Amino acid sequence: MTLITFCCPSVTDFKESFGLFDRVGDNKVAFNQVADIMRALGQNPTNKDVKKILGDPSADDMANKRLDFDAFLPMLKLVDGFQKGTYDDYVEGLRVFDKEGNGTVMGAELRIVLSTLGEKMSEPEIESLMQGQEDENGSVHYEAFVKHILSV
Numbered sequence: 784m785t786l787i788t789f790c791c792p793s794v795t796d797f798k799e800s801f802g803l804f805d806r807v808g809d810n811k812v813a814f815n816q817v818a819d820i821m822r823a824l825g826q827n828p829t830n831k832d833v834k835k836i837l838g839d840p841s842a843d844d845m846a847n848k849r850l851d852f853d854a855f856l857p858m859l860k861l862v863d864g865f866q867k868g869t870y871d872d873y874v875e876g877l878r879v880f881d882k883e884g885n886g887t888v889m890g891a892e893l894r895i896v897l898s899t900l901g902e903k904m905s906e907p908e909i910e911s912l913m914q915g916q917e918d919e920n921g922s923v924h925y926e927a928f929v930k931h932i933l934s935v
Contacts (some may be wrong), residue, residue, distance in 0.1 A: 800824055801852045811849035814840055821862055828862045829902045870929055877925035887922040
């Protein structure tokens with residue numbers, strides 16, 4: 784693999800990655816796998832965005848409907864065009880919870896926010912994200928936290 788191939792994946796690379804999610808062998812994936820595939824390919828769509836792109840399918844359709852790579856690729860391109868939050872956007876959002884104005888937020892409060900606002904995270908997801916981020920007082924330095932999130 785050359786450096787150009789490594790940094791600039793081709794359609795063939797995307798198709799190969801897509802194929803890894805084909806559990807049936809029909810060169811298709813279930814609707815409920817689309818978000819995971821997009822994330823595996825470097826995108827970070829919300830579940831809401833993916834459902835919208837898929838045409839707001841029912842829970843039954845999410846589990847049972849399948850799509851092939853040719854239908855998936857334009858969806859991936861669409862997600863790639865979505866505006867992404869910047870470092871400053873995330874820091875500004877967390878600054879709202881900085882009651883002391885000292886660059887920290889309480890870890891417990893951050894856990895509540897992550898589990899209740901926006902696209903809610905599960906307890907294991909939150910614990911994985913928060914691991915090693917709290918100081919001895921249970922505070923999180925949110926600028927370092929955002930750098931950590933954006934580097935993952």
